[in-house]
Amino acid sequence: MKRYAFLSMVTFALFGCGGSDGGSDSSAQAAPSAIEGTIDSVSATTVTVNGYTYQATSASFQGQTFDQDMLTLEPNMMVKVSNQSRATNSSVELEPTFIGQIENINRLNSTFSITGVNLKFPRLSTTIANKDWVMVSSMPTANAGYKVLSVVKFLQDPLDGEMVAEGRVSALDMNSQSFKIGQSLTISFDPQIVEDKRTLADGMWVEVQGQYDESNGELISSRITIKTYNDFPNDGEIEGIVTWVAKDKSEFELNYRSRIAVRSTTEFDDGNKNNLVAGALVEVEIGNQGNAVYAKEIEFEDDLDIDWEQFEFGEEGRISNIGDVKEFVEITNRKDKKTIIFVDANTEYEDFKDLGALNIDECIEVEGIIIDGKHIAREISLEDDCDD
Structure with a gap:
């Protein structure tokens, strides 16, 4: 396999080849309209994602353009390949979890940090040193962490000193205009720079770009993008x-x-x-x-990832307390066990709008996940009665 050095953040002109057979018009028609996933392999002229091979001449990220040989694409990098017409006009975008200067490399423990976030990756290249600019691709873990898939070096600062970090919003404080992503990174923001002027909420997955203030351990954002799959192309x-x-x-x-x-x-x-x-x-x-x-x-x-089971829960109980700002509800089950249940942007309610519609002593059933020690509801339903 030959690694292909090409533009890291430019517009891609790609031709879907459809799986490993590649090349024919009929196989091009079989390619999904869009793919978001990790690179399987690269060659001098192609990139293969999720088993589909595309001829590649350029790449993109947030409209930023870079000189050739700025970045070497490698397997396990997260990218998005679009082919809306399934013809010759397509685009590939990098989908980094982090872009920034790598710090605190400990090869014995396979650890490093970016924007103050501690990460682990046993296969970190020996050519990467502290202060190098890198792109990190990862998958989320069960407890607000990151499972690193690849770390790839930029030959120079790609974003004029700004860094990129992606993660789940928590501890949102509109008064101080700050929130956290992951377990530790503090983000300061102006609501006006959120894409499409959308309102942030705990539980949203966001991509943040900005200047990292190392002295305060916070990322001062210049751009925030809320990321969902609700507008992902049909047949993607x-x-x-x-x-x-x-x-x-x-x-x-x-x-x-x-x-x-x-x-x-x-x-x-x-x-x-x-x-x-x-x-x-x-x-x-x-x-x-x-x-x-x-x-x-x-x-x-x-x-x-077998660790996920311990971070799921299901509870039924009577409401013993409702938070003043309707961000949590406390329930007591039939064994007198009390559990505080938080809600976020991804909580769904069955037959009622939000926690403001509930009353003390009503019975609810909750399904959810545990993130950073908090029970967070995914579904809440109002029951006629609890099992007594």
Whole structure:
């Protein structure tokens, strides 16, 4: 396999070859309209993502353009390949988790940090040194961490001193105009720089670009993009980690970003519906019907993060307290165990709007996940009575 050095952040002109057979018009028609996933392999003229090979002449990231040989594409880098017309005009974009200067490299422990976030990667290249600019690709883990897939070196500062970090919003404080992503990185922001002037909320997955203030350990944002799959092209394909599954398997959450419905017509490859569990690595062919995102096909990969099970929960109990700002509810189950349940942007409510519609002593059933020690609801339903 030959690594291909090409533009790291320019517009791609690609030609879908469809799997490894490549080249013919008929195979090009088989390629999904868009793919987001990790690079399988690269050559002097092609890049292969999720088994589909494209001829590549350029790349893009947030409209930034760089000189050739700025970055060497490598397997396991996260990218998005678009081919809206399934013809000759396509684009490939880099999808980094972090872009920044690498610090605190400890080769004995396989650790390093970027923007103050501690990461682990046993295969860090010996050519990478502290203060080098790198791009990190990763998958989310069960407890607000990152599973690093690749670390690739830029030959120079790619973003005029700015850095990029991606993660789940938590501890949002509109008064101080700050929040955290991951377990530790503080973001300061002006609401006006959020893409499309959208309102931030805990639980959203965001990409933040800005200047890192090392003295205060915070990223001062110049751009914030909220990332979901709700507008992903119909017939697109996404690789990722299942981060939550409904008890009845009717829907699941992918990469903490969006819910995807499972229909009776959903097909399964290398597994079945029983394999749809939190922590499963999957490739999902997306359908988009109105505002509904659903899975046409789910293909299971070999990897499985077995730690996810301990971060799922289901609880039923009577409401003993409701937070003043309707961000949490405390319930007491039949064994007098009290649990504080938080809600976020991805919580769904059955037959009511939000926590403001609930009352003390009512019975609710909750399905959710545990992130950074907090029980966070994914579904809340009002029950007639608790099991006494």
